[in-house]
Amino acid sequence: MAISVETFFLDPDAQGTLQSQIQQMIAEGILSGRFQRGEKLPSSRKLAAHLGVARITVTLAYTELLANDYLTSRGRSGYYVSDTAPEPPAFPPQPPRQDAVDWSRALGQRFSGGATPVKPQDWSSYRYPFVYGQTDPTLFDHASWRHCALQALGQKDFVPLTSDYYDQDDPQLVTFIARHILPRRGILANPDEILVTMGAQNALWLTAQVLLTQRRTAAIEDPCYPALRDILTQSRCHVTPIPVDADGLPPDSVPAESDVIFTTPSHQCPTTATMPMSRRQALLARARELDALIVEDDYEFEMSFLSPPSPALKSLDRDGRVIYVGSFSKSLFPGLRLGYLVGSTAFIREARALRASVLRHVPGHIQRTAAYFLSLGHYDSLIRRMGNTLRRRREVMADAIAAHGLTVAGRGAFGGSSFWMRAPDGTDTEVLAERVKAKSVLIEPGHPFFASPGRGQAHYRLGYSSIPSSRIPEGIAILARIVAEQA
Structure with a gap:
């Protein structure tokens, strides 16, 4: 990958010769991690024209960095960040910036802090993702x-x-x-x-x-x-x-x-x-x-x-x-x-x-x-394929739920893609969700769906739109075991 010439600027307040300033600018870019090993630098002609300096000044800076092993030259291809260039140091965290704005007064309205649940971005990496509303790549056309x-x-x-x-x-x-x-x-x-x-x-x-x-x-x-x-x-x-x-x-x-x-x-x-x-x-x-x-x-x-x-x-x-x-x-x-x-x-x-x-x-x-x-006609074909697959998954899910004694609080008589569940009284499904997540099982706690913060603690939702039928029984078995342990 080539480093854009637009990323190079000379500091008008910098000290030293133009050659040393260019050397320092490139070295700092490497040491800060902005310029990665193997990335190509602009040609000396292009960089000189961009900075408004003589080409020989850039060439001498490149030559010095080459001698110090910051850069390497590849024949007629140009200059690159060396594979043996110094590693960027692990700088200590910078002190927090002082914000002079009192945002508690400056904000006219607040939109954060809602109850909408957030699904893990890496949900597809879990083996038993009983999450709702996600796309199954095996079904999509x-x-x-x-x-x-x-x-x-x-x-x-x-x-x-x-x-x-x-x-x-x-x-x-x-x-x-x-x-x-x-x-x-x-x-x-x-x-x-x-x-x-x-x-x-x-x-x-x-x-x-x-x-x-x-x-x-x-x-x-x-x-x-x-x-x-x-x-x-x-x-x-x-x-x-x-x-x-x-x-x-x-x-x-x-x-x-x-x-x-x-x-x-x-x-x-x-x-x-x-x-x-x-x-x-x-x-x-x-x-x-x-x-x-x-x-x-x-x-x-x-x-x-x-x-x-x-x-x-x-x-x-x-x-x-x-x-x-x-x-x-x-x-x-x-x-x-x-x-x-x-x-x-x-x-x-x-x-x-x-x-x-x-x-x-x-x-x-x-x-x-x-x-x-x-x-x-692709849409109608997709809907038919999804309906047939969800029907099979629903049957497998219902059998597994019944076999392990889990309680269904609501199931759509016409279909859908989820079961509304209830754990034993006293169960906190937020805690349950974290415990089953460690076993690669994802569920949705129910309390965000309720208006009162105290309600819905024992409810949770199981979606089946994104999990293969073959994995449903094992995932339900793991969930049932942890529900019993927590109860």
Whole structure:
């Protein structure tokens, strides 16, 4: 690797000859570790022109460093950092910089300190990763995605690749969502009722910013998606957690002061409960009675592989009061950061304007690549393959859980990709997670999903989207043994 000539600067206040200054500059770069062994230095002509000195000055500096074994010469190739150059010394840590800003007063708002759980970045290196929502490389269609990405880079797609959409979206992607994705949920929408977002979390943030104020109240499920609670806390609205039951959010428990109701009816997060049709109708009636809006997060409807998914709340809505949030994070991969909002034109108009002021639009190349992947049939093929695999893993998981006497607190009747579990009373699943992690088993503690800090200590989530069926029984056996020990 070549060292860029732009990294060299002469200090105007330095002492000594130009030759000695150049020698010292290069030697310090090697001793500090900035210049690595084997890296090529700029030619004497190029460095001299950059520094504004005579070439002979640089040549003499290089020659002196060559004699001291800092540099080596490779024929006509040039000068390189020597393989026997001095090792960078282990300098003691520098004293902390004194910050004169009182950040406790300077910060107008705080966004850190939320409860959203963080998955280990190296989760794939664990043998039994019962983590939720990660991509299994054995299932994803790399070749087709690469083909679609290359197609989106072609000359024909130069405009969507390079253009500033400002507040608009790729028409091909919006058309496919409107004609193929949404009808599967019974939803009919026009293009001006659809907004592409940077994933479901961005869609929820946009929704909260548009609909809620400090004087309005949001009703949320308890337990719920932790990032949603963080978003609502940051919006400074009033938040009312409503305990869910085996059928999800109970409509009768929604308080009268609610302005916006957030729910996950297809697969309640994290219990995986599916809201029955009668309750969906009741929730719509309750919202109509309160003149409240409903935000339906349908994050996992593609994972309904045990039986066809129930109609979306949005498909049953006749008043325009349901805002639908969809995502490709679970069906494609979370790093794609691609989702969408569906709502009345007036709402989408404001959400579009807000998105434009924050990030303008989702990158055009990502949108066009996804549009090709969906429209060429690769997406449907992937969903079928994932459904068949998750069905098998779910069966293996259920058998292993039953065999080892672990307690299931919630399992989706329509599918999903996780089990909501409960350990014996008194178990702290934070401690349990650390203990099983030492045995290469990853689980998700349950307390971040609950509104009250004291609740959910004994709950945990087991995902099976990223672990092969062959490893599930052994991983569950290890987990069961440590659960018994801790109990």
